[in-house]
Each structure stands twice: as structure tokens, then as C-alpha cells.
Amino acid sequence: MVPTEVPHKGLTFVVTGTYNEATNIQTLIQEVMKHDVHLVVVDDNSPDGTAVKVKELQQHYKNLHLIERPGKLGYGTAYADGFRYSIEKGATKIVSIDADLSHDPKILPEMISMDKDIVIGSRYIPGGGTSWTLYRRIVSKGANTLARLFLGLPVRDVTSGYRLYKKAVLEAIELDKVKSDGYSFLQEILYKAHKKGFSIGEVAIFFQDRREGQSKLSKKEMIKFFFNLVRLRLSKHA
Numbered sequence: 001m002v003p004t005e006v007p008h009k010g011l012t013f014v015v016t017g018t019y020n021e022a023t024n025i026q027t028l029i030q031e032v033m034k035h036d037v038h039l040v041v042v043d044d045n046s047p048d049g050t051a052v053k054v055k056e057l058q059q060h061y062k063n064l065h066l067i068e069r070p071g072k073l074g075y076g077t078a079y080a081d082g083f084r085y086s087i088e089k090g091a092t093k094i095v096s097i098d099a100d101l102s103h104d105p106k107i108l109p110e111m112i113s114m115d116k117d118i119v120i121g122s123r124y125i126p127g128g129g130t131s132w133t134l135y136r137r138i139v140s141k142g143a144n145t146l147a148r149l150f151l152g153l154p155v156r157d158v159t160s161g162y163r164l165y166k167k168a169v170l171e172a173i174e175l176d177k178v179k180s181d182g183y184s185f186l187q188e189i190l191y192k193a194h195k196k197g198f199s200i201g202e203v204a205i206f207f208q209d210r211r212e213g214q215s216k217l218s219k220k221e222m223i224k225f226f227f228n229l230v231r232l233r234l235s236k237h238a
């Protein structure tokens, strides 16, 4: 009998940044760990003891990793640190996910099986959506349309933080050189990857607004997003 060839599945690492997510982290870990993946939590010394919970759960889950940073150093560097760690540990695909349960881990298999260099969990393709108020929906849709047209990106959801990257994408982008944080970090990675010719796909997600804590979408963040758009468009080396 000719042995059937089993394709090498690769190793997927899921990365989540946490700042005061003690009320959410256990559910996130349980849901993510139902899948055949590793999970890396990057915690910035959360005053609510998020890291303590992670350490407790490390007794039960051997594929659960924790990176502890001394203080709140920002969304972008948290994920960049998690990405680098995952690659060092042998990841071939790396997923970024929010810890506040806005991103449903059930979609992971669909993201992992799609053969694209980047897969975006997208709120703005058919089947996708959000639980947001009208105001926040308009702001987000406006920002996305602007970024898509201005940067010429062939995707509907430029600011979704739920994404899968093949390792080669993150290696090509040189994470140390990414200048922005927050939503701008997300569009900067996408813009650079697109310019380098990486393929991008989208799967529909329903974005569940965080139930605990307050939204941090400030006017400052919106202005930063706009200036970053212009900076990226004008930069020669992006």
C-alpha cells in the first residue's frame, strides 16, 4: 500500500496583549486552548492581577505562555514582542487576538486553513458585523474607507486586530521599525505587507464589544490614525 502523504500542518501561535483583563482572560484561555495552538499572553504588569490568573492556568495548559513586561508599554509593542517570541519558539502562523472576548476564538480553524499570507477577521464583509452603537460604527467605517482608498488596500477591514500572519510576513516587515501604536500599528503592518506583495484574505467575524471596562477610542487616537495614514502614504521606505 502506498502511504498517504499527510501535509505538515505547521505550528500556530496565538498572541494576546493584556492590560487589566483579569475578568476576561480565563474564558479567553479556555476557548483558545480548545484548538491545536499555543497561546502567548503579553501582560504589562496589570494592576488587576491578570498575570496571576495566567500563571494559575499554566498548571493546566502546557501550551500557555506568559511574557511579563514591567508596565503599560502600549498595544503595538506588546503584540510585536509576542510575535517575536512566537517565531523564536517555531511558529509558522501567528494570530493576534484581543483578550476582551471581542474576537471569537471559534473562527480560528477557518483562519488557519485559509491559504493566504495574511487573514483578517473582518467586520465589513458579508456575514460580519459589530455590536456597536451607531456613532462608533460610523467612526470605524469612515476610518476604514479612508484608509482603504488612501492607501490602496484591497481589504474591507483595515483596523481589525484579529489577524493571522504567516511567519514570513512578520519577518519581512521588521517589527522594530514599525513606528506606530494602536489602530495605526495595524494599518502600518498591513500597508507594508501589501506593498511587499503578500496576499491578504478576509473571514467574516461578529465583533462583540467589550462588556467590562471602558472603550479607549479617544479623539487623540482618531487624530493619530489620520496623521499616520498621511505619513505612510508619503514614506518612501514603507
Ligand SMILES: Nc1nc2c(ncn2[C@@H]2O[C@H](COP(=O)(O)OP(=O)(O)OP(=O)(O)O)[C@@H](O)[C@H]2O)c(=O)[nH]1
Residues within 6 Å of the ligand: 016, 017, 018, 019, 020, 021, 042, 043, 044, 072, 073, 074, 075, 078, 097, 098, 099, 100, 102, 161, 210, 214, 215, 216, 217
Ligand atoms: N500588554 C498590553 N496590552 C494592551 C495594551 N493596550 C491594550 N492592550 C490589550 O490589547 C487588546 C485590545 O485592546 P482594547 O482596549 O480592547 O482595544 P479596543 O478593542 O480597540 O477598544 P475597547 O473598546 O476598549 O475594547 C486587549 O486585549 C487589551 O488588553 C498595552 O498597553 N499593553
Ligand SMILES: [Mg+2]
Residues within 6 Å of the ligand: 098, 100, 102, 210
Ligand atoms: Mg477591545
